[in-house]
Amino acid sequence: MHRNSEKDPTQSGRGPGMDSVDPPGFPIPGDLGAHLEDCGQEFLVDFLGEASRRQPGNQEVLSALSQSLARLGRRFEGLKVDEQLVALDPENPILHYNLACSRALNDDHAAAIESLTRAIELGFCEVDFIAQDPDLESLHGLRSFRRLLESLPQGNHHHGE
Template sequence: MRDIARRGPAPPGEGACLDFEIEFYGGIVAHAPAYVDALMLLGEAYTRKGLYAEGLEIDRRLSALCPNDPIVHYNLACSYCLTSRKKEALESLERSIELGYRDLAHLVRDDDFALLRGDRSFQRLLARLGRGICKVVRKHARG
């Protein structure tokens, strides 16, 4: 599974490329609906184009196809945030962490989670993730 960090709007001038990608990967997915790599790239293109509802639908499909992939659930949480669905975003992010997502540095900088920044549940999730990372580091330091 690819680790796709697909966040943020597209830079100016990238719209035509994104239109091409959406058409290209959309065609592939139409013929191979369970092609995970194509779905991930299609979801990335939708999100970068600002088509958040479409990106969310792709992420939902991916979470059904890859229920144990922490990156898929992380991206689903991002899509829920971008569509103002706070509760679902927190649930998906928590699932991602349960499945092994550990990139706290990326998570705290990810603009997709702007909706959650002041939320106590989000802050508790960040703290829990930080404690978990510290335990892993201590365990490996001891050998």
């Protein structure tokens, strides 16, 4: 699960990132609601993609784009955005953690472990969060993942923010 390094602009108000698309007093059937949510996310990806082309170093835009791509399951595109974010801010542990998640979701396990290790070196060490994150599930069977978790102090909830 991607972590936000800053407030996610798609999560405020009644925009495409909202929890429910139901307007007050007008329930929307589940399938239609999900379709509307996807349409909103697709629009947001198009909008943020254009904004990122115009302002390639804008981390806030890239972060929102990464979140929207993740919500849509567009894993490879999300990976590319996460790589851009790490290149722009290589000392940010949350961005390295997000890159680890993207790499794991794209079945690049060795690179995911490398990114996760770097995130931990930079201060991201929420053991419980890392162990339970569904984005990292493909790493659970790897000895290198288990060793990495075992190397962290138990009960540590600091993540570099």
